[in-house]
Amino acid sequence: MKRAFQSVKYLCLAGIAAGLAGQANAEHGDLHDYAHSEEAQEYIHGDPEQPTDTWTLSAGGRIYDNWWNALDREPPETTHPSYPAAGAQSGSTTWRCKECHGWDYRGAEGIYSSGSHYTGIKGIYGAIGANESAIAELLRGPDHAYTEDMIDDEEMARLAAFVSRGQIDMSRYVNLETREIRWGDLNRGRAIFQSVCAACHGFDGRAYDWGDDGEHAYVGTEAAAAPDEVMGKIMNGHPGVAMINLRAFGPEAAHDALSYSATLPQ
Known part of the structure; x- marks a missing residue:
């Protein structure tokens, strides 16, 4: 830990x-x-001394869901700077990955194509197989703005691994x-x-x-x-x-x- x-x-x-x-x-x-x-x-x-890939991917999935609950951090008090002004949400929930990219990982092209969670932001499904270091760097950039105080480098690697290798094709299990x-x-x-x-x-x-x-x-x-x-x-x-x-x-x-x-x- x-x-x-x-x-x-x-x-x-x-x-x-x-x-x-x-x-x-x-x-x-x-x-x-x-x-x-x-x-x-x-x-x-916590984390195991010898984490398996299975553990890493599920841990990354929990960070994608709600990183402050997953990592025992304080939730942000502000609305995410990249959250669209036309969106229906505000405050800490806008910092959750799933809030823009959806549970089906397809963002505006999936279940969140309409309704109270619509943002117009694309999903992460196209990032399957992408370089994990590049994903982590993108998440540190201005569009996502996740600092090391929010998600440290080791935790960010788990999230990047999930984005690259942990997603499933939700359309096989749920009609989008x-x-x-x-x-x-x-x-x-x-x-x-x-x-x-x-x-x-x-x-x-x-x-x-x-x-x-x-x-x-x-x-x-x-x-x-x-x-x-x-x-x-x-x-x-x-x-x-x-x-x-x-x-x-x-x-x-x-x-x-x-x-x-x-x-x-x-």
């Missing part, structure tokens, strides 16, 4: 911190705020025009969910509820409404919490788990 950690408490939209699994369920009300133990800190924000799942193997997905995901989320996916104002939002709700986002989190984990990921088993396994998750109660 290269830096002192700043805090152990995070607001999250998916996943759950280690040590809290099974301690609450949907009947206990909405659970948005999770604390994780000191024992979980190493897994969530309708944002609907292209169904996978539900039986295999059921097996994965019941033996892995249910440890935290419960067999019906309702152990935790991320809804607001009386509206429920369970695993099934999220998987059906935003399958590209959930696919990304299944592949890489959710930043800032001890959520497992399935990158080591490949996108087909993640797709099957996503497909089954979308059949769970909403």
